[in-house]
Amino acid sequence: MRETADTALLPQELLDWYDRHARVMPWRVGPADRARGQRPDPYRVWLSEVMLQQTTVAAVKSYFEAFTARWPRVTDLAAAEDAEVMAAWAGLGYYARARNLLKCARAVAQEHDGVFPDTREGLLALPGIGPYTAAAVSAIAFDRAETVVDGNVERVMARLFDEHVPLPQAKPLLTAHAEALTPTARPGDYAQAVMDLGATVCTPRNPLCGLCPWRGACAAWAAGTQAELPKKAPKKRKPVRHGIAYLARRVDGAWLLETRPETGLLGGMLGWPGTDWVDIETPLPGEAAPIRAEWKTLPEEARHTFTHFHLRLTLKVALVPMDRAPERGEFVPPEAFRPGDLPTLMRKAFDLGRPR
Known part of the structure; x- marks a missing residue:
């Protein structure tokens, strides 16, 4: 890196670059509009940050636009039915985020008169908001000089300072580097600028160093190590779990x-009745069937990968008469059943189990 005295120039260099190259996002107030006095809507900033956790910008955009069209204010979201919000979230993954989204929206509506706290500490007191989201919202929405560190920022810092300590061990070190560079002037734009730099220039593979405003200060570029950073500790092999899903269709077409x-994976989401997901293939077929029927086992499995394990679901299907009552669940008539309201795993099961 350049001498310490020169590091004070880096934030302004990055802001100058951001003024020319900022990404256009549906939740973002760009630098030109911000300079003219337009302020970001904290609700839109918060919603986008929750949606973007472990999810790509490309995947989030359509969900964000649908949510804000349907619930344009945090009070609108707070008043929504749980099932409606969970259905609207279906397919975006990491469903605990949707449950926390509702808890937080209701806390803002009921305890803060629909106005988000404007400090990191105030935001941290809300349900479902952790250190990263609190820092991001306070910086971007309220221009607080908070340090915002996501995966993009970690990569930029690892390369800028040529840090070879592997992640996740390096997180405190990279955060300290990021904090030392966070300016008091335009901290909201700066936070978005560092993330944009990592997403568009300082990319995981084949970084575009020739376009980087920090190339001259980058220790990894000087050492030729940028392509191998950040280092990451070897990943543990994911275990495989098994379960059974029961797809019962009534003769009138109801499912x-x-x-x-509420707790656990896919908590609060609509799905097919089934067994627990276990590391070995138990329980035995039919042990947890939700309704008495002649079950047929399909030759295909519904397979899905979660953060910590792979899942393989054996699928059992049955056609049942009108007068048979289930022991678990409820029949949803065909006119009310929307496969798009199901989480991805359950939609995979439906695609395999529906009548051809």
């Missing part, structure tokens, strides 16, 4: 569905 428990 038997249930709302999953």
Whole structure:
């Protein structure tokens, strides 16, 4: 890196670059509009940050636009039915975010008169908001000089300072570097600028160093190590779990569905009744069937990968008469059943189990 005295120039160099190259996002107030006095809507900033956790910008855009069209204010979201929000979130993954989204929206509406706290500490007191989201919202929405560190920022810092300590061990070190560079002038634009730099120039593979405003200060570029940073500790092999999903269709076309428990994976989402997901293939077929029927086992499995394990679901299908009551779940008539309201795993099961 350049001498310490020169590091004070880096934030302004990056802001100058951001003024010319900022990405256009549906939730973002660009630098030109911000300079003219337009302020970001904290609700839109918060919603986008929650949606973007472990999810790409490309995947989030359509969900964000649909959510803000349907619930344009945090009070609108707070008043929504749980099932409506969970259905609108279906397919975006990491469903605990949707449950926390509602808890937070209701806390803002009920305890803060629909106005988000404007400090990191105030935001941290809200349900479902952790250190990263609190820092991001306070910086971007309220121009607080908070340090915002996501995966893009970690990569930029690792290369800028040529840090070879592997992640996740390096997180405190990279955060300290990021904090030392965070300016008091335009901190909201700066936070977005560092993330944009990592997303568009300082990319994981084949970084575009020739376009980087920090190339002259980059220790990794000087050493020729930028392509190998950040280092990452070897990943543990993901275990495989197994389960059974039961797809029961009534003769009138209704499907038997249930709302999953609030806690755990896919909590609060609509899905097919089934067994627990275990590391070995138990329980035995038919042990947890939600309704008495002649079950047929399909030759295909529904396969899905979660953060910590791979899942393989054996699929059992049955056609049941009108007068048979289920022990679990409820029949949803065909006119009310929308496969798009199901999370991705359950939609995969439906695609395999529906009548051809």
